[in-house]
Amino acid sequence: MRNKGEDWRAVAAAVESLDGEAMAAARARQARLTKPAGSLGRLEDLAVQVAGVQCRAVPRLAHRAIVVLAADHGVAAEGVSAYPQAVTAQMVANFLAGGAAINALARQVDARLVVVDVGVAAELPAADALWSAPIARGTANLARGPAMTRAQAEAAIAVGIEVVEHEAARGLDAVVLGDMGIGNTTAGAALVAALCERPPREVVGRGTGIDDAGWARKVEVVERGLACNRPDPADPLGVLAALGGFEHAGLVGVALAAAARRALVVVDGLAAAVAALVAARLCPAVREYFVAGHASVEPGQRTALAALGLAPMLDLGLRLGEGTGGALALQVVDAALRLHAEMATFAQAGVAERPGSERGD
Amino acid sequence: MRNKGEDWRAVAAAVESLDGEAMAAARARQARLTKPAGSLGRLEDLAVQVAGVQCRAVPRLAHRAIVVLAADHGVAAEGVSAYPQAVTAQMVANFLAGGAAINALARQVDARLVVVDVGVAAELPAADALWSAPIARGTANLARGPAMTRAQAEAAIAVGIEVVEHEAARGLDAVVLGDMGIGNTTAGAALVAALCERPPREVVGRGTGIDDAGWARKVEVVERGLACNRPDPADPLGVLAALGGFEHAGLVGVALAAAARRALVVVDGLAAAVAALVAARLCPAVREYFVAGHASVEPGQRTALAALGLAPMLDLGLRLGEGTGGALALQVVDAALRLHAEMATFAQAGVAERPGSERGD
Numbered sequence: 049m050r051n052k053g054e055d056w057r058a059v060a061a062a063v064e065s066l067d068g069e070a071m072a073a074a075r076a077r078q079a080r081l082t083k084p085a086g087s088l089g090r091l092e093d094l095a096v097q098v099a100g101v102q103c104r105a106v107p108r109l110a111h112r113a114i115v116v117l118a119a120d121h122g123v124a125a126e127g128v129s130a131y132p133q134a135v136t137a138q139m140v141a142n143f144l145a146g147g148a149a150i151n152a153l154a155r156q157v158d159a160r161l162v163v164v165d166v167g168v169a170a171e172l173p174a175a176d177a178l179w180s181a182p183i184a185r186g187t188a189n190l191a192r193g194p195a196m197t198r199a200q201a202e203a204a205i206a207v208g209i210e211v212v213e214h215e216a217a218r219g220l221d222a223v224v225l226g227d228m229g230i231g232n233t234t235a236g237a238a239l240v241a242a243l244c245e246r247p248p249r250e251v252v253g254r255g256t257g258i259d260d261a262g263w264a265r266k267v268e269v270v271e272r273g274l275a276c277n278r279p280d281p282a283d284p285l286g287v288l289a290a291l292g293g294f295e296h297a298g299l300v301g302v303a304l305a306a307a308a309r310r311a312l313v314v315v316d317g318l319a320a321a322v323a324a325l326v327a328a329r330l331c332p333a334v335r336e337y338f339v340a341g342h343a344s345v346e347p348g349q350r351t352a353l354a355a356l357g358l359a360p361m362l363d364l365g366l367r368l369g370e371g372t373g374g375a376l377a378l379q380v381v382d383a384a385l386r387l388h389a390e391m392a393t394f395a396q397a398g399v400a401e402r403p404g405s406e407r408g409d
Numbered sequence: 410m411r412n413k414g415e416d417w418r419a420v421a422a423a424v425e426s427l428d429g430e431a432m433a434a435a436r437a438r439q440a441r442l443t444k445p446a447g448s449l450g451r452l453e454d455l456a457v458q459v460a461g462v463q464c465r466a467v468p469r470l471a472h473r474a475i476v477v478l479a480a481d482h483g484v485a486a487e488g489v490s491a492y493p494q495a496v497t498a499q500m501v502a503n504f505l506a507g508g509a510a511i512n513a514l515a516r517q518v519d520a521r522l523v524v525v526d527v528g529v530a531a532e533l534p535a536a537d538a539l540w541s542a543p544i545a546r547g548t549a550n551l552a553r554g555p556a557m558t559r560a561q562a563e564a565a566i567a568v569g570i571e572v573v574e575h576e577a578a579r580g581l582d583a584v585v586l587g588d589m590g591i592g593n594t595t596a597g598a599a600l601v602a603a604l605c606e607r608p609p610r611e612v613v614g615r616g617t618g619i620d621d622a623g624w625a626r627k628v629e630v631v632e633r634g635l636a637c638n639r640p641d642p643a644d645p646l647g648v649l650a651a652l653g654g655f656e657h658a659g660l661v662g663v664a665l666a667a668a669a670r671r672a673l674v675v676v677d678g679l680a681a682a683v684a685a686l687v688a689a690r691l692c693p694a695v696r697e698y699f700v701a702g703h704a705s706v707e708p709g710q711r712t713a714l715a716a717l718g719l720a721p722m723l724d725l726g727l728r729l730g731e732g733t734g735g736a737l738a739l740q741v742v743d744a745a746l747r748l749h750a751e752m753a754t755f756a757q758a759g760v761a762e763r764p765g766s767e768r769g770d
Contacts, residue, residue: 082503083510084491084617088733089706089726130445131761138760142443147753149444155751156744256445345450362723362741365450372449379740380723383517390516392508399499400492 066100121231208301226371341377427461482592569662587732702738
């Protein structure tokens with residue numbers, strides 16, 4: 049186990065509110081641009097939010113990283129996935145070879161891809177592009193007891209923090225939360241059920257594509273996990289340890305450290321959304337740094353986003369994870385910032401701002 | 410009046426169905442890529458659709474144009490917009506100077522911006538970047554009689570066809586339908602009400618941002634337009650002439666000619682959606698070439714998309730027009746095609762495709 053990250057409590061304490069002055073300046077700039085007030089909808093809000101994140105009226109996301117945390121899950125033994133556990137390690141190899149969906153999207157959005165082994169159940173060949181920090185070779189089975197100890201959960205959070213601190217040294221304006229882990233939609237659904245106090249059947253989805261019998265088994269596994277762990281929603285770290293995966297815990301650390309470093313945090317699918325929710329329960333201020341990328345097919349993701357008060361930008365029926373929806377949303381944020389930076393004002397363009405006036409601004 | 414475009418009937422007759430063989434090959438390729446089947450949702454469907462448009466299994470959108478048709482509306486005299494009519498010409502100047510929202514987005518998505526005066530109510534200074542083909546200096550007031558004659562509507566359609574034929578000579582794989590015209594959400598809502606047989610209060614929106622009294626007036630204006638023109642939904646060209654604008658008619662021509670040239674047609678807000686609907690009523694095969702960019706705040710846009718059977722990709726609260734939502738959606742299509750082209754197959758990556766198997770493909 050490698051653990052050089054700061055204690056998460058210190059990182060959480062360093063998360064500040066967004067810069068109100070920069071946001072007001074950005075809002076005022078939006079009102080002067082050559083368009084009806086409010087007509088760019090949420091693109092205007094995105095520009096204002098990122099202004100607050102970066103403490104400047106005209107922000108830009110020069111440096112961006114997609115951080116994919118990979119780990120395995122003891123609960124895979126319950127037959128909750130359509131794929132064998134070995135696929136987690138195989139997909140890590142695919143990430144490193146550049147052949148996965150998230151590789152293509154990282155190229156599309158000009159983002160660095162950071163792949164982290166935070167607990168894959170296989171010995172992975174060393175590779176320059178792989179950050180190797182496994183807490184254990186997979187979690188324990190959440191249906192039979194705690195998936196992690198509290199110390200393991202905190203160690204995984206520390207890995208996420210360490211990754212962000214390393215990336216921040218290279219420049220880091222935005223982070224997309226990515227994940228890979230066979231079985232992790234079972235753990236994710238269990239986390240949402242516990243944190244949002246919802247019945248498992250409402251938040252369990254079909255993951256990589258299980259059939260009706262598989263779905264019913266998955267619901268029953270989550271029910272057993274809740275029954276034997278008795279998670280307390282007032283103790284988010286305890287819930288995370290009992291039901292989560294190492295990648296969920298690691299992403300909590302990524303989210304906290306990114307916000308502490310004033311980077312925008314782009315939330316992806318179920319794993320990212322539940323990690324964001326745990327992070328916000330541990331440190332409410334972190335919420336201001338979040339944007340939601342897309343509405344996943346996984347019902348638990350929508351529940352987690354709603355609990356965070358986040359509305360997704362894209363609705364494309366995605367259910368892949370890896371940070372794919374977050375990467376797509378980063379394109380939308382880029383467009384919002386370009387509009388904010390490049391559009392002419394009414395005065396510059398000589399466009400009438402109000403009925404009867406010849407010039408505004 | 411300039412009118413070199415082909416007759417729309419000949420263009421419509423040249424629109425073919427998508428290539429089923431290329432689509433089957435693309436669908437088969439999607440099934441071999443390293444992801445759970447279907448997990449990229451609508452991104453998979455987009456890749457398959459564009460394969461069908463381009464008659465090749467691995468398509469790309471090398472050449473793309475955002476075509477913005479600008480025109481004025483006699484109905485503006487009814488006080489239905491928050492902005493004076495002069496803003497149409499001012500915004501055309503802003504497009505030519507590069508300061509409008511669509512200029513920033515054209516740069517973002519690497520698309521040519523083509524600005525067409527199809528009937529602005531002002532003498533516009535000549536400019537290399539402006540395609541000047543005004544049918545008249547604005548339409549007549551739809552609330553008091555037909556906005557256009559049938560001959561004018563057909564001439565405007567021919568302008569759109571001519572623009573696309575010119576652009577096709579430079580290479581054209583995708584077209585975004587854009588619009589500018591003070592008063593055009595009133596005309597657009599009237600077209601939707603007539604074509605979809607819906608009461609005006611259901612499809613009239615707030616356009617550039619009118620208040621409650623303005624909205625009530627706009628509903629009443631559309632009601633008067635329907636009452637005095639008595640449009641027949643079985644005669645889409647007649648509906649278009651009676652209630653539409655020159656930009657709506659021009660966009661019908663753009664959509665038909667783009668499909669005939671096997672280019673993807675990206676639908677934007679209300680003006681684009683109603684033009685797409687008219688085009689599909691004139692030539693049902695054109696529908697296969699359409700993708701919907703975003704869900705507009707304008708209720709009539711959603712009605713028109715629903716009538717076309719199109720689901721929007723983005724939900725950002727936009728209500729600007731100009732092709733802005735379409736340009737944003739083009740980024741999503743780009744991502745879909747990159748995933749389709751660049752992802753590794755199960756066999757290439759050595760990833761298990763099914764439980765128990767070590768390799769797929």
